[in-house]
Amino acid sequence: MKTLFKTLFTIAALGLSTQPTLAEKEARFLLGGKSSGSKQTPKSHGSYAKGCLAGGEELAENGPTWQAMRLSRGRNWGHPDMIAYLKRISAEVARETNWKGLYIGDISQPRGGPMISGHASHQLGLDADIWMLPARDLKLSRRTRETLSSSDVRSSNKKSVSGDWTYTHMQVMKIAASDPAVDRIFVTAPAKIYMCKNARGNKKWLQKIRPYWGHNHHFHVRLKCPKGSSGCITQKPTAAALSKGGTGCDETLNWWVTAALKPAKPNPNKKKKKVKKKKHPRQFVMADLPNQCSKVLRSR
Ligand SMILES: [Zn+2]
Numbered sequence: 365m366k367t368l369f370k371t372l373f374t375i376a377a378l379g380l381s382t383q384p385t386l387a388e389k390e391a392r393f394l395l396g397g398k399s400s401g402s403k404q405t406p407k408s409h410g411s412y413a414k415g416c417l418a419g420g421e422e423l424a425e426n427g428p429t430w431q432a433m434r435l436s437r438g439r440n441w442g443h444p445d446m447i448a449y450l451k452r453i454s455a456e457v458a459r460e461t462n463w464k465g466l467y468i469g470d471i472s473q474p475r476g477g478p479m480i481s482g483h484a485s486h487q488l489g490l491d492a493d494i495w496m497l498p499a500r501d502l503k504l505s506r507r508t509r510e511t512l513s514s515s516d517v518r519s520s521n522k523k524s525v526s527g528d529w530t531y532t533h534m535q536v537m538k539i540a541a542s543d544p545a546v547d548r549i550f551v552t553a554p555a556k557i558y559m560c561k562n563a564r565g566n567k568k569w570l571q572k573i574r575p576y577w578g579h580n581h582h583f584h585v586r587l588k589c590p591k592g593s594s595g596c597i598t599q600k601p602t603a604a605a606l607s608k609g610g611t612g613c614d615e616t617l618n619w620w621v622t623a624a625l626k627p628a629k630p631n632p633n634k635k636k637k638k639v640k641k642k643k644h645p646r647q648f649v650m651a652d653l654p655n656q657c658s659k660v661l662r663s664r
Pocket residue numbers: 483486491492493584
């Protein structure tokens with residue numbers, strides 16, 4: 365009896381003393397706890413929804429053609445290629461349209477990685493949300509940037525664009541998509557349908573515009589893996605990208621505003637497939653991310 369007691373006691377003590385190693389700790393708290401970029405050569409490591417960012421650069425809160433929004437989140441950091449892209453296209457928007465520039469929402473955390481709340485992607489410093497609200501005032505207070513809401517460009521029945529959508533939105537998205545650094549842009553389907561109908565001239569840029577759920581208050585720009593980021597995993601090209609001259613303006617687009625909106629009918633004969641539940645990025649531990657992310661975390 366005495367021996368059993370002793371054994372149990374030892375097991376309990378051992379259990380208590382096992383601290384989680386760095387590899388076992390939750391990535392979102394570690395990477396999300398950093399308030400500055402790592403002092404490393406800029407590189408995106410991993411994939412858009414499983415990775416991190418070395419040498420992240422901060423997008424200035426104010427610029428001649430942009431405002432960084434929701435500053436309290438600390439997500440105005442990106443790969444230097446992304447920061448340069450945002451400056452470049454916001455300047456073009458100011459030059460070519462009746463907007464003064466762009467309101468920039470979330471990019472990434474200073475060192476990228478999974479976040480405590482929100483996005484699954486935005487982990488490499490290569491994703492950025494751009495507000496649908498036309499930028500008219502470029503001197504917003506910090507407080508206004510927290511409380512201001514963006515425009516909703518989708519109608520309440522989700523089938524068409526709303527009254528807040530304008531021709532200029534298309535001009536802005538064309539500028540954003542035409543830049544060679546862009547891999548794809550996610551936007552609500554009614555916006556893409558509008559653009560397919562109303563775009564004039566060369567429509568090649570439409571190939572990069574992808575319909576997706578949500579994305580009616582902002583559009584989401586995803587850049588290609590930058591040169592020099594050998595550990596960066598890009599996404600598979602879309603069918604439209606693979607077919608020469610494809611724009612994605614076909615019948616499949618209508619699915620988003622028809623069948624996709626109907627509630628699924630229960631089918632009693634259909635056997636439920638057992639699918640292994642994938643971890644959400646918020647559950648990632650450091651060991652789930654590329655090895656380089658531990659270095660990014662520990663770097664100055
Ligand atoms: Zn986004």
